[in-house]
Amino acid sequence: MHAWICHNPTGTDALQWEEVPTPEPGAGQARVAVKASSLNFPDILICQNKYQFKPTPPFVPGSEYAGVVEAVGDGVANVKPGDRVMVIGGTGGFGTHAVVPAEKLVPMPAGMSFEHGAAFLMTYGTTQHALLDRGQLKAGETVLVLGAAGGVGTAAVQIAKAAGARVIAAASTDAKCALCKEIGADATINYSTENIRDALKALTGGKGPDVVYDPVGGDLAEPVFRSIAWRGRYLVVGFAGGGIPALPLNLSLLKGAAIVGVFWGDFVRREPQAFQRDLQQLAQWYAEGKVTPVMDKTMPLADLHAAYARMGARQVVGKLVLLQP
Known part of the structure; x- marks a missing residue:
């Protein structure tokens, strides 16, 4: 097999394309022939040792x-060779093959392409957990989505x-x-x-958003939190803007608002x-056409x-997916 290897996490430029032995799955593991991989912001941070x-x-x-599952080790009953799967791997996606614990494999919904499969699980799983579980979003409430053109x-x-x-x-x-x-989206704000x-005040009649979904962090966090509605929920999803904001906690008191952390990976573990219930809902929404990955482009x-x-x-709009030759 071939893979991009990180020998020293000093940055993405240090990755090297190498030929390595194709591994055999051990007990509880499966080997997957990778067809498509998506690029996420954490993939940059992992190679910088910052995640x-x-x-x-x-x-x-x-x-x-x-x-596609190629082989399984002893004790694996949830998948078999030939199954089309999505993978919550943490690592391994930027190679032709990957060996992962079988429990991390999720069957692809019927009719889903490999490109969509590679772009679906992490972004939609994170977001459903954030908005509906951690944010307790209700119909009729107003959500502000920061970095709204990205994958999540x-x-x-x-x-x-x-x-x-x-x-x-x-x-x-x-x-x-x-x-x-x-x-x-019902309305948009170009924050550049x-x-x-001012825009939030005008769009909400001065009330502010009930839920803020923030994968950006940085300089936007404080002005947005100052605009949040009474009993609002500020969802801390990530820091793609580069800086980790320090919010004055008196704002939480004055707004009766909650700062809520979202760590989907640990939620799954x-x-x-609860994760399985989320998957069923996402698969139904996908089948109904309510959720579909927005594709930036595909690249080899x-x-x-x-x-x-x-x-x-910051040129990616939606998801960037890498395809095997």
């Missing part, structure tokens, strides 16, 4: 992928609409705002050219039954460095 999950080098990055952002727009909410999508360009309107507090796996550069330059 909360720090694999031991050498490792193959790539946290989200889809493929587009998922948040779609899931919030499926849940019956009003969606305000905030993004950094007019083109990204237009995309958000196309996939269902508009004052986000700690609450597997050999172009991983160019894909990283595109994401690092």
Whole structure:
């Protein structure tokens, strides 16, 4: 097999394409022939040793992928060779094959392409857990989605609409705002050219959003939190903006508002039954056309460095998926 290997997590430029022995699955494991892998912001951080999950080098990055089960080890009953699966791997996606614990494999819904399979599980799983579980979003409430044109952002727009909410999508360009309107956002804010507090006040009649979905962090966090509604829920999803904000806690007191952490990976590990219920709902929404991954573009796996550069330059709209030759 071939894979992009990280020997030293000093950055994505250090990844090397190498030929390595194709591994055999051990007890409780399965080997997957990878067909498509998506690129997520944590995949950049992992290669910089800046993510909360720090694999031991050498490792193959790539946290989200889809493929076909080739072989299974002893004791594996949930999948068999030939099954089409999505993988919650943490690592392994940027190679031609991956051996993972069989419990991390999720059957692909009927009719789903490998490209969608590689772009679905992490973004939609994270977002459903964030909005409906951690945020307790109710029909008729208003959601502000920051970074709304990205992978998790587009998922948040779609899931919030499926849940019956009003969606305000905030993004950094007019083109990204237009995309958000196309996939269902009720209103948009270009935070590069508009004052986000003034825009939120106008769009909510001074009330503010009930739920804020924030995968961005950075300088936007405080002005947005100052605009949140009474009993609002501020969902801390990630820090794609680069900085981890320090919010004045008196704002939480004055607004009666909650700052809510979202760690989907640990949710999957700690609450597997709840995760399975979420999967059933997502599969139903996908079949109904209520949620569909927004595809930025597909690229050959050999172009991983160019894909990283595109994401690092914030050019990705929706999901960027890497395909095997």
